[in-house]
Amino acid sequence: MTRRNKEMIIYKTDAEIALMKNAAVLVSKTLAEVAKILKPGVTTLEIDKLCANFIQKHNATSSFLNYRGYPFTICASVNDVVVHGFPNDTPLKNGDIVSIDMGVILNGWHGDHAYTFIMGNADPAAIELVKVTKESLYKGIEKAIVNNRIGDIAYAIQEHTEIKHGYGVVRELVGHGLGRSLHEDPQMPNYGKRGTGPKLKENLVLAIEPMINMGSREVYTDEDGWTIKTRDGKPSVHFEHDVCVKRNKALILSDYSIIEAEEKANPHLNSSYY
Template identity: 60%
Template structure:
């Protein structure tokens, strides 16, 4: 069952979503070679609580951390560890917060120091595919229109693997609501999009094969061929004419640029 939100509820969700964005921007300021994903998780956990919210993921189906930290060939749901990040790594940081009775849920894939040109392209294309999906997230379209836009751009145009087993989702008072929002599919199929729906769109795109497996920790999802994967996620309210993006990458991207400039000064 889809839970439709009033305009007032969507504004509360915007607050939750933007707190996730701010948390990711704080992570962007300190991510660098030598720091561990465990340290980043502790930092994010504290920041969320200091801003009057609760980390959505912590305790969700017994997940023990505030963030999913997925490094290199880990697609999603990675456990933070005390291993130091290295130059050339990439890290998908997926965060949720619960505030004012509603969840926000967003993800961003960070480059650690300098990464290869082909990894840069994977990150760029995956992020661009998110916005191509969002363009289709309007009243009157269907979930399949979003899915097709993402798949066509990443798979057909760039030859990447689109993960099938993991999907975006509705969002609201619960972290995962209906409808499911796959990153592959046919135009004109699936749930009809209507004003008042709020969904999390999150392309999970692999450089190589689409195939994945569960790591022995029971949570981390990895690419079958060991090649890197990228993951970006926005919260979107469906409306007429143009999607309303509740989360934001602006602060994250500004922090990334500042971090890169700082590194180049040394």
């Protein structure tokens, strides 16, 4: 997102939150369909087609397709690709770390989140990166309550990944507000200082999405103008939830449980880390 001098934060009604939850859960259900078919030999182009068909069958449209010229339904980011990876016809293989990020528009509202899958017997260091990044997402979500600030969420993610584990927290890419637009204010970085940034008020919806590198935080954009990779070639992991700020405990609109159920049922995927 492009930083603006003045943020225009849009709060939702409870009825609108309910509609947003429907959109978020449809994304989760689509990612669960991905978890069913992932195995060595499958291509990310095949996954893209699966997701496009599933979304269409559920009377929704893709948030990503043609967004600022993006040419696919999903972002498929494998190993050293941080985010925005183009689906392609390269077969996935045992040991790959595969992040699928996607969004839908359902009844005028966006759902947008991501999940990283481990293909079989991956490098233990990569499995640990997946584990810690997923944990950091929930550390951030714990801080998404009324009267906290954006910096409290950001610091919780940074503390768990960079300070405790020495990973690289990507600076150039951030989470964001979500609603009738795919990207709304405020920006939601994965690093920062506690007690800084906009104060959180009830019914603000955020896409919280740690993007964490095994090595350096440095990244670069590939020649296609979209694919962002780690500069040192080491793996990166991306998880994302749609979250509504509430008074005592954040409301997670998306649903990882249905993805995890299919992940655990698929013998080609490694879910041993949680």
